[in-house]
Amino acid sequence: MALKYLTFILFFHTxxxxxxxxxxxxxxxxxxxxxxxxxxxxxxxxxxxxxxNLKESFSPRLRPTVCSYNFEGPIICCANSERNxxxxxxxxxxKCNEYKTLSTVSTRSRITPKGLYxxxxxxxQSVISNEFPHMAALGxxxxxxxxxxxCGASLISExxxxxxxxxxxxxxxxxxxxxxxxxxxxxxxxxxEEHVQExxxxxxxxxxxxxxxxYYHDIALLELSEPINISPNLRPACLWTSDYIDTKSVWxxxxxxxxxxxxxxxxxxxxxxxxxxxxxxxxxxxxxxPLATVLEV
Numbered sequence: 014m015a016l017k018y019l020t021f022i023l024f025f026h027t028x029x030x031x032x033x034x035x036x037x038x039x040x041x042x043x044x045x046x047x048x049x050x051x052x053x054x055x056x057x058x059x060x061x062x063x064x065x066n067l068k069e070s071f072s073p074r075l076r077p078t079v080c081s082y083n084f085e086g087p088i089i090c091c092a093n094s095e096r097n098x099x100x101x102x103x104x105x106x107x108k109c110n111e112y113k114t115l116s117t118v119s120t121r122s123r124i125t126p127k128g129l130y131x132x133x134x135x136x137x138q139s140v141i142s143n144e145f146p147h148m149a150a151l152g153x154x155x156x157x158x159x160x161x162x163x164c165g166a167s168l169i170s171e172x173x174x175x176x177x178x179x180x181x182x183x184x185x186x187x188x189x190x191x192x193x194x195x196x197x198x199x200x201x202x203x204x205x206e207e208h209v210q211e212x213x214x215x216x217x218x219x220x221x222x223x224x225x226x227x228y229y230h231d232i233a234l235l236e237l238s239e240p241i242n243i244s245p246n247l248r249p250a251c252l253w254t255s256d257y258i259d260t261k262s263v264w265x266x267x268x269x270x271x272x273x274x275x276x277x278x279x280x281x282x283x284x285x286x287x288x289x290x291x292x293x294x295x296x297x298x299x300x301x302x303p304l305a306t307v308l309e310v
Contacts, residue, residue: 042080044229048090051076056090064091108170109251115243140196140281143208145266147250148281149174150198151235152190153183160190162198165267168249171240178223178233188214191237194247196281198268208246212237262287 042048046058058080061067078090147168152160164180174191181187192198195209215238220230241247266283 042088044080044088046080048078048080050090050092051078054092056092058088059091060085060088064089066092103254105252105254108249112243112248112251115245115248138283140266140283142196143194143246145281145283146194146246146248148266149176149191149193150195150268151176151180151188152192153186154189162192162268164188166191166235168193168241168247169252170249171243172237174235174237176233176235178219178231179225181217181219181233181235187217188235190214191235193241208244210241210247212239212241214238258288260288 042058044058044060048056048058050056060083062085077087080088080090082088149166149168150162151164151166152162155161163183164176166174166176166180169175174193190211190213192209192211214235216236218234218236220232223230223232243249262285264283265286266281268281
């Protein structure tokens with residue numbers, strides 16, 4: 014046991030002594046950001062304790078690349094894992110192909126940009142019927158039986174919606190209802206379109222590493238009380254499965270403010286956002302500015 018402990022100390026000491034900053038060492042990268050090892054292999058920034066491929070990321074001939082530091086120590090560039098069974102479709106791919114067989118009038122869905130924490134719909138425009146058949150809203154029941162719609166979500170299967178972890182609790186309040194494919198949340202229930210469906214929440218699965226004080230791992234799955242009835246007007250979104258995004262812009266949807274310091278929209282809106290490469294963001298080679306207003310999506 015003592016020998017193993019000593020070996021670990023020597024390994025960690027050697028590891029710390031050989032840490033190497035990347036070329037843009039003065040532009041710190043956060044956990045999850047894209048990075049490159051000193052041999053040119055791509056990876057992602059990770060705390061040492063969470064790097065499953067530590068051996069591949071560090072060797073006597075390969076110095077670890079430091080992305081940044083936090084209170085626990087260095088955040089290093091961790092080698093990407095090799096993918097298994099590349100030739101076989103993932104479940105997300107096969108299910109997406111299944112949903113494509115449904116007749117629909119919706120436009121092609123696009124993913125939201127990586128790293129986007131909140132967005133507004135300032136400058137947004139109204140959506141057409143069935144344009145975003147996966148769009149969902151999370152409702153919090155009030156004492157007078159009214160519902161406060163505080164967050165957006167996306168239907169990703171018959172039984173689950175995907176949302177932000179911070180949407181699973183506002184103080185002591187937790188979401189009770191999921192309403193899917195409704196363009197106007199404030200319309201009387203008698204006037205709700207026929208394809209709109211509501212379910213209560215059976216269970217919430219929050220990312221185990223999410224912390225309310227951190228921006229990282231802000232993701233959660235909400236399991237519905239019973240499956241949604243899939244139809245041409247209401248169907249899950251296709252999950253993104255590629256390592257790369259082959260588009261320059263994406264669409265964000267929500268019931269947020271229509272102008273800064275304004276009031277929430279009564280109907281679902283969409284807004285087109287421009288995508289920027291992570292390298293441009295971290296090296297300061299663009300005019301990217303952080304979002305200034307915190308709103309529900």
